[in-house]
Amino acid sequence: MSDVRHVLVLPDRDAAEEAAEALGERFAIDEQPRLVRDALAGEDDAEDAQWLVVLRDEAGRLDPGELDAFAGEWDGWREEP
Numbered sequence: 001m002s003d004v005r006h007v008l009v010l011p012d013r014d015a016a017e018e019a020a021e022a023l024g025e026r027f028a029i030d031e032q033p034r035l036v037r038d039a040l041a042g043e044d045d046a047e048d049a050q051w052l053v054v055l056r057d058e059a060g061r062l063d064p065g066e067l068d069a070f071a072g073e074w075d076g077w078r079e080e081p
Contacts, residue, residue, distance in 0.1 A: 004060055006067055008053040010076035013037070016051035019074050023055065026070065031056055052079075 010016045013035075020033045033055040053071075055062075068078040 004057045007079040008071040010051045010074050015074035020053050
């Protein structure tokens, strides 16, 4: 089994939490995605952080294009590995 991960970059915590919840419903994923705060370089203000939604896809069944469009619904994108 390969260790495939997808990383969705979202503009704020609320968007990341909403997207993480919706991922399970839309893509029927088994494992809860992990939320990670990603402070922008040189920024001290917590409001200037992006949030990452990290999900494993060991079976390789999630389509990268669909995930990118999904993240776009929250003004985000899928980061290329």
